[in-house]
Amino acid sequence: MSDSWQMLEGEGARINRRKFLKVLGVAGGGAVALSGCAGEPEKLIPYLIAPEDQIPGVATWYATTCRECPGGCGVHAKVREGRVVKLEGNPDHPVNLGKLCARGQAALQGVYNPDRVRSPLARTAGGDFEPISWEDALQRVAERLGSAERGRIWFLTGNEKGTFEQLVREWLSAFGSGRHVVYEPFGYEALRRATLDVFGIDGLPFYHLDEARYILSFGADFLETWLSPVELTRRFTASHAFQNGSMGRLVQVEPRMGLTGMNADEWIAPVPGTEGLVALAIAHVIVRDRLARVPADVSRIRQVLDAHTPEAVAGRSGVAAETIERLAREFTAESSVALPGGVGSQHSQAHASAAAVHLLNYVAGNVGRTVTFAPGYDPSGGSSYRGLADLAAAARNGEVGVLLVHGANPVYASPAGLGFAQAMRQISFKVSFSRFLDETAREADLILPDHDPLEQWNDYEPRPGVYALQQPVMQPVFDTRQTGDVLLELARISGGQAAARFSASTYRDYLMERWRQIQRQVGARGTFEEFWNEALRRGGVWTEVRGRGASLAAGVSRLQFDAWSAPEGSLTLIAYPSSALYDGRGANRPWLQELPDPVTKVTWGSWVEIHPETAARMGVAEGEFVEVSSEAGAIRAPAYLYQGVRPDVVAVAVGQGHTAFGRYAEGRGVNVYGVLGAEPQEFGGIAYYAAVSIRKTGEYERLAKTEGTPRQLGRGIAQATTLAEMLHGEFHPEHTEHAAEVPEHIEEVLEQWQERQYADWRNRGNYAGEHPRWGMVIDLSRCTGCSACVTACYAENNIPTVGKAAVQRGREMSWLRIERYFEGGNGEPFEARVIPMLCQHCTNAPCEPVCPVFAAYHTPDGLNAQVYNRCVGTRYCSNNCPYKVRYFNWFDYQNPADPAFAWPDPLHWLLNPDITVRSKGVMEKCTFCIQRIRGAQHRARMEGIPIRDGDIKTACEQTCPADAIVFGDLNDPDSRVSRLALDPRGYKVLEGLNTRPAITYLARVRNRAEE
């Protein structure tokens, strides 16, 4: 059998294991198989010294912290044979309680990214980079540092709250007080400024969404990127999921409906920039009508509130006065919270809008209840765009001698008008610690690649009271060094005062020194050793820091409340954060590139969201390129017609358009920073709004989107009901066909007969002495469509990414997809529904009987199984699958010699060894994570105890921040899944086909305004 026609097993076959071993420096993986070309015998390489805590074939888990965004979730890293293969949330961690978003799942593709900087690089005279040794590199930096003038060393980092930040500060002072600039493109300057203005507090508020029954969001994308999305998703679902006959309500006030808006019960689209006025008008009504116990000091803002009557605001914002009055009444009727806008609402008056929302919360009495303050809390680490602008100005003036950049990519992620790249060129010596050759690293003279967060010792404080530890979960993949160690080493080489300053010889020692302090701070008893080991085991230490309330600051009455407005005749461009790529740092992760945008379902590129009316006026159809131009510049991207933007708004996501940053990111889509104004706004941040004009260019491309028909055509795929209906009666599923087309008595006979058919067979099933029937319940009133499950599924099941051209042909392999359907629009309220669609594991699966070779069949434990190595690839099963959840290997994604190879070295190291990597020509699909089921059954059998409900969690269930997915045994009447399956909201998709799926969906419930 020819080798190229074979599938690859996770732990086997054609991955170049020899290289893996060499690079890893560990001598082998137990029973690692290594094979070359056909005919050559397989080799087994033993360990030289067996690692103490690892058994070949058995996973070891390490607790560490996700550093993909400032959220700082705790993760457990699954390590097999010395390599990390999966990340899961740390259930003990207070931020995420075991959940993880798509970006967190994709951290694996950071550590194994094929475009990582593999060794120190120095710029040559020709402008290219050449690899150099660490000794050489360190020597070069030390020389420069020695010759740099006092105070001319600048250190630019991302948010590094924790020990590393402390080290940077200390290190700079050891080298004579340089300047440390923190830059996160998605900073919270506006909110920080507003909090300072309104309450006199330097720090961001906590929003206790779980304690609010009514959430009024003025453009906060808290399900996507705002503050701490995983945590906020959990808190939001706790309030908003339909349970025990009630649920909260979310009203989203924003001109572009994002993922958060899609989850709202009501979407109100004000004139862009006026959402602050709406907030003030609501506050006005509350105070006017005494709807809440208004604090006494509200009198100080009386003037402001008086000026913003609903009628006055209605005219400017386009939100009817009645609506404002209604919102005010609803807002005060139960516990509530108002949220200020995120990056996608950051216009020039964003601080005023945020201040208005603060005032609204204040007059409604929410401050101190659902809104609390902990000074110093800032998930962007005190980032300031103004600081970056200062750095650029200083560089232009020749005031920067040495620039060190760590964890920031301002050349990409700052407005083009700032000219950061040109500014950098004015600096004589630039050192980058980037792990990737990104746009900023490209401008550096020397690159000293840092370890990936999964390879390093570090810590991080996502918020006051939470100290999260990072520990290396595997040996470094490349010849990289932790920046902390490099800084200490540089101090040592430089000698003198700098060397004397640090007693720690490694960053790990430095870290432990600080943790001794933390032990004292949190008052943990026991030896430091015990404290440290416990912290490592748990992933950190945390103390409950309950924020406090606040009262109005002195200067509050002097605040100005302006709205942003686009000049007459121009459109408003909203540059919003991409929920997958964040500020662009996720763009080199193929999983994130292939993850459909939760709103538009477009992958691998940029698009411009245009309202169909606007598009019709310009004669633009989907996929036609439009040019969006502002004073600052112009970008060209294909149009996506979307009723979720106002007709006077166009929207483009941040994150694409990289000119460097590796094969997956480069030359893809457009960088929306090119049209944003470079001037720091009053609050010190970037304005993500711009006045633009658009024009049709005549180019066309088929959008690489996974969406077919965006409407349900009345087929009841994603069903919804209203709270009122749920309270008054039963939920009636919208079925397009009646399920029971056979008389009942026949049904009964059929059932008995079928049981008999299984009877003998069941006796031979016997995995754990019982006969489970695996099933799943997905609660659509919880599911937000965030798509974390999709990426978790990619990670768990070795799903290949296929690239843009393949997605254009609909060939994405995502076993689990989030379908998004639009409802209403064209005058009706515009709504969206989402539904995770995966193999339904039908009892009467239509895919099974049509397979000529039994590759698709039903297991005794109720799974619809796909035996890859039996599959010959007729694809009949997929034709006959009404849910279209079967995926075919069109190319040889697993073959390193094939152009379609999906895991270029060393990306293949993230492959899950517990599951086959499928070869070309075979069908694959969701297995309900059968490797986890079989693994649990093995464990149960070995330990002699039965499997308990909840022992087996599928990858999607495990990571779901909203807890929307429940997996378990339907034959066990006490299991969560069987109880939930009886929920009155339960329905099966396309029930009329009598496929009898194992997945029950619970209809979404909308909490509509009572008329």
Place this chain on the structure above:
Amino acid sequence: MSGPPGVLAAFQHVDAAVDAIRAVKELGYRDFTVYTPAPNHEVDKAVGHKVSPVRLWTLFGGLTGCAAGFAMTLWMSYDYPIVVGGKPLGSIPPYVVIAFELTILIGALSTIAGLLFHSWRTRRKAAYDPRFSDDHIGIFVPAPPERHAALRQLFIESGAVEVKVEG
């Protein structure tokens, strides 16, 4: 030709050939051979064979195929039982298709086998002439040399265009 001794006659006219065949039969010859370029009813009737036994082959082949079809599908379904689509392991309706196709296949092949077998069993060594596949009817009567003359006479009288004595 190294065939048996006998007399070979070629006819152009079908009624002449038929007359000749009748005459030969009257003389008591049974193992003579008649060649025709195409099937011909009159000749056929004159020779007067019984119905060919090939049809029995067809019958038994067909029955065997049908039984084999059902037996194979059912046995294989239970030998390694695999449940698909919530259907019973042995489902007769879909297996009818297989049984039907095998009925045809084995029936047809056994018909051919019957044709070959019976043609082989009833083959005779006899003189031949290429004209018999063109436009002549041929009759060959194997006979010992002493009766050749009589036969020759008979054929000429019947209207043979050519008579040849073999051996």
Place this chain on the structure above:
Amino acid sequence: MSADFRPAARAAAAVVALLPLVLAVVWLRTPEAQQQPAEFVAPAISDTGSLEGPRQPIFFRHDIHAGQYQMDCRYCHYAVEVSPYPGLPSMETCMGCHRITGAALPEVQKLREAAGTGQAIEWVKVHNLPQFVRFPHMRHVRAEIACQTCHGPVERMPQVYQYASLKMGWCLDCHKQRQVTTDCTACHY
């Protein structure tokens, strides 16, 4: 087989500690061996070319270790009770005994040389399952299937060869006979 055998991980870690124990076991067994005339003594082999099975980089004698000295399989294949994979002994495990024992033997010399340079030995895989099959060793050990059922009389093999076909039909024969699962996804996923 001793029931109180120590879990694999600990065994691997405690090699040095176990060394005297192993020597003691070997020594203690000797008198018994004298009582039992049937005690197996591994033959001296001069012609290795005629042996069945692939040539290994080191002529490791399973018949001496597992047969003559009656070492338990699990001493070296330490993960077999807990993992789908039996585990190969680390060089450290080998050297635990061979630092002293048989140090002069030429094959042991090869081992010492490799251990000295930190060069891993690339053993040739003998038992090749067909591809795309998951064989959980621990379940079969737990079900008290003797190693020899699939691997043959390794303790009599000077050089190990693949004893059983390990093909699907061979697996199924046993599964059917024991009336355990013949479900496809027990092994294929």
Place this chain on the structure above:
Amino acid sequence: MAAIAQPERVTATPTYREITRDIVATLGHPGRLYWIALGSALLVLAIGAGALLYQIRYGLGVAGYAPPVMWGVYITTFVFWVGIAHCGTLVSAILYLFRSAWRTAVYRTAEVMTVFAVLTAGLFPLIHIGRIWYAYWLIPYPNQRQIWVNFKSPLLWDVFAVTTYLIVSTVFLTVGMIPDVASARDRATGWRKKLYELVSLGWKGTDQQWRHYLKAYLYLAAFATPLVLSVHSVVSWDFAMSIVPGWHTTIFAPYFVAGAIYSGLAMVVTLLVPLRRAFKLERYIHEDHFENLAKLILITGMIVGYAYAVEYFIAWYSGNPFERSAFWNRAFGDYWWATWTMIVCNAFLPLLLWFRKIRRSIPAMFLISLFVNLGMWFERFVIIVVSLSFEYEPFAHGHYTPSWVDWAILAGSFGWFFTWFLLFAKNFPMVSIAEVKEIIPMPRRKEART
């Protein structure tokens, strides 16, 4: 069938000798035209084979598949060729049972077409599967894995039906050819004589041989008749047994059989027109034959047109929203052009055959037959691709465009077919010598005298 007019005999009825001479003459030295035709067929075949190798090397992704359209040009072409294959057995077997004399001149061509069309069609299930090298797993043979095949799968029925059809139609063709090959043998020299000796199995035309032969041939015809109806029924069940809206309907079997015979007849006309000219067979194949074929085309074409109407009616009448939207999508969705090509070519154009003038005009018949071929290909394209692109799950709807590999392999299939056809036509009699003679009375003495 009995209603079909007996063709009038041409005034100068050929004699047996003339028949033998004329037909054996077609086996003579090939001319330049033949070599050009064969060369082009081989070239196209080579292109198709190259595309197939490319596809096997890199995977099916090189074809245009766009999920959810998992079957595309290959299965379309498979059904097309299987359909073509149906006419041969119809003409040879069914018309044989009906004792329809006019078939004798054309049935060999139809049968040869059948065998090679099945041979062509049979390639496509192989070409279209993901792992062609494991295609043998569809055969229920004893294996060490102890696993069998799924007889509930319509694809297995296909394996049996198409294989049976290939074998039986080949046998039917070969058996029917024995007397003719013997006739050619008696006139050939060199290697061809040896070949004919081999193929004719020692045929001499003896009374015993004819006796068994005629019986066997009768039973083969009796078997082939239900077979021909079953094969395309089975092919139609590939679709009808599934739950795809637009596939799952009981009319499919008769609809497909009628369509298959329809397309096959059209292909016979397409092949006969040039063949008759090239082999100078005008004396044997004349307007009467074409008119009879035209009448069959007209009947089956009207059945097909009726089936189209019924499909739409039932989609509406059933009230099933999936069916309704599937058929709406066919007529007015992305693929409206394919649907209307199919309807115009298959349901409307053949109505011209109501006119006797057109039925008897060979250029017109040739043209119509080409359109029917095109229309029937599109019929399968519409059924397969358009139904799949617009299934139950709206979010998963898709759009399929074939790639160059699809087109190359489609073209290659014609190359493959014509290579075989041309090789056969020059080496074996394309008109049955024995059967043409059979319907012409042998001369009688009395007539000769008068």
